[in-house]
Amino acid sequence: MLTEFSIKNFAIIDELSIHFQKGLTVLTGGETGAGKSIIIDALGLLIGGRGSVEFVRHGEKKAELEGLFIIDDTTHPIYQKTEELGIEIMEDHMLVLHRTISHTGKSICRLNGKLITLGILKEIGQSIMDIHSQHETQTLLDKEKHIELLDYFHETTHPSFKKDYQKLYSQWLQLKNKYEANNKNEQELAQRIDLFEFQLKEIQNADLQPLEDVLLTNERNELNHFHTIHQNLNDAYNALHGEQKGLDWLSHASNNLEEAGEHNKEIQSMHEQFVNHYFLIEELSYQIRHHLDQMDYEPARIEIIESRLNEIDQLKRKYGTSVEEIMTYSAKIEEELEEIKNRDQHLSNLAATLNALANDLLIEAKELHTIRNKAAKKLEKAVLSELNDLYLEKTKFRVDINYVKSEKGISLDGFKVSPHKNGINQVKFLISTNPGEPVKELGKIASGGEMSRIMLALKNIFSKHQGITSVIFDEVDTGVSGRVAQSMAEKIYNISFGSQVLCITHLPQVASIADTHLRIEKVIKKERTHTTIKELSFEERIDEIGKMITGAELTDTSRTHAKELIEMNHKKR
Structure with missing residues (x-):
């Protein structure tokens, strides 16, 4: 989990240090631009997001971000990765990520004090933290990602189900590339023969x-x-x-x-x-x-x-x-040179080997196809159950699995398929939120509020098994209210059982169910904008949630409602 996060000279934040707890932490702030999303932006950069000189506070030379993570689970993949990098995780399981962005655009990344590349920072960061925002739901619209989500759902109980296929695919692809490299035009081959013969003669002489x-x-x-x-x-x-x-x-x-x-x-x-x-x-x-x-x-x-x-x-x-x-x-x-001169025979041998390997590959690919169809039914059932809890009970959700066909592919049952690293399938998530309407691709059906609920449903299914220690939600509850908002609050809280959750919200239902409530405010000092953060007491939480309920001034009625909401959610927890 993320325990400490320090920000210096980032956007409107001059200097800020935040201590995070386990469970669900909400961040609220009545004023737009107070810095809530800026903190999420900073976390995104800390785990390898794209930087920009625009993030450096005006008049400063650099912005600095540092996060302290505690990874108690020594079987987490992060331990193997840091060992490969020759970086030691401290005895108390502490991992420190640090990133500096200069006003010239230069980015410096460190892991436990050791310099690393931005690519490694991203790989490390995204293995321990997952950030979701309103815009991030676009990932769900990318059908190229759906096969990975389905496979991940199955991998939680069958971690090596693609191992044999991927081993064969690697061998097949290597041999295929070799075959194509040898099957070049005659003029190029003649030139290569002349060159190799000259070089070989010079060396042998x-x-x-x-x-x-x-x-x-x-x-x-x-x-x-x-x-x-x-x-x-x-x-x-x-x-x-x-x-x-x-x-x-x-x-x-x-x-x-x-x-x-x-x-x-x-x-x-x-x-x-x-x-x-x-x-x-x-x-x-x-x-x-x-x-x-x-x-x-x-x-x-x-x-x-x-x-x-x-x-x-x-x-x-x-x-x-x-x-x-x-x-x-x-x-x-x-x-x-020998291979080129005996090209025909060599190509014939390669083709035979390639064909045999392709047949083995198809056997494994068809097995994956069968496995995915079974997993799809389970995923459909799990998603519909989650959506039902989120008051999308009339929604239809289907996992559509087809073959990736290609005229230049491998023959399979009267047609040709094109193998890729995950098999010969294309997977698409299809949905219908209105009775009587056919299922269609997510982006063509779901509204903003519906997409938030669908994303939350999937996240609730996957979060228990991903190994992510911290999950960030940035206003994913926008566009919902009433009983739907309460259900989303409970889903978000459920995710916090397996992972630390940080959530920026405008919903009193979500704020009231949190374990920790932080308020972010924007203040003006000496004609400069600054961002402050404060952990709220019980009474302060009542006032803050009361204002969230009315959307304006705090009233006795909203205050009473806020207290009841906190107490009700406390009993549910």
Whole structure:
């Protein structure tokens, strides 16, 4: 859940810090433009929404937004995502999102203090917070999203039902792309053959050896410093061998320790260790001598190495940064060249494999089709039950499932279908809110108030399983009143059982059922507009809801009504 939200220099808000509680929190404010929706806008930007310099308060250089979330459920997908990013969630399950928008339009995003991209902020933010507004209901009108909603409804009880299909689809799509890439026109293939043959000949003529560039570079370095290496090795050897030299003195020390050890066991042990090290140093001195004997300075060899390295560098500019990369590229184009030259046979083999894979894909897709039809019936029943509670009892709701047909698709039962990542289906939500009228697409039937209720019905179905920790409603109850408003209030409150809910509302029914009531006000100080926020006490809630009831001045009657409404909803809770 979201526990703290800080806003600085955002729109008309100079500085604001809001502490949120569990359950349902409502935000109200009698004056339009007081800042209620601005707070929702700020939350939208915090979870990756599109920013704009217009959000930066006039006269300031940047706007800053920061939210503190507590994610108690350690199985939440956010834990896996942050682990992939190398970001640690604190022991008390705290997650801090931070976003800065400068007056130049630059956006800086952080997660627990670590810089992240806007894309990652959006992915993280939208996995823990869901914002719904009057305009957001447009998502419901997008029929491309309906298949995902239906699948999600089924996934709550069968989380891996698409796994086999999607694995096959990935293989099929990869093979299909490969087949199409190989099935190109003759002129382009001829050009590729010429290019690959030239490149392959150039690389093969070079007769490269593994790690050749590294070995030659080391040899060149040794030859360039031959005299220094030889002189130092010679001096090292001479320092060890000869009368009054290193090994001679070490031999004297060994004799002294041996004699002393005859009378002391501890010294005797020291002598044994000394002898072992003496033999080791002696062996190293022989190795130095051997290396000196093997060293032979060849000035002409440097020229040969330089010429060979130059040849390799020319190949590196074209085919890779190392000999290994060049050899890998050579093997790759040799294989591709072979495929092109044997194109007909290769295409035939690919086509056969592709056809077999397509048949397997269709089997899984048809199974998905059957599953979706069963899930659709359950979803229809669940939505109608929710709509009945919202006094849309005469509404018809249908989930329409069809095949995605295409002339260039895969043959299925006498027609062709076009597979996509979710199968071969297209799903549409159809509705009729008036008796006797046929079901049609949502956007062609539902009014604003009806759309709000439909959206709330779907949200109430999905919210328990989405893993979203905070759900935001921005005036989704607009256009309703009376018993419908009371029913919507109860639906919104039900969602708060599984997720923290923040709701901007103008309805007294919603405000009265809340666990926490915040009032937002706009004030003028020193000729500048500021936004303030206050958590209301019980008596203050009565006054605020009383004003919401009358829409004007507070009266004794509205105050009494407001108190009764709060007490009634308290009993229902």
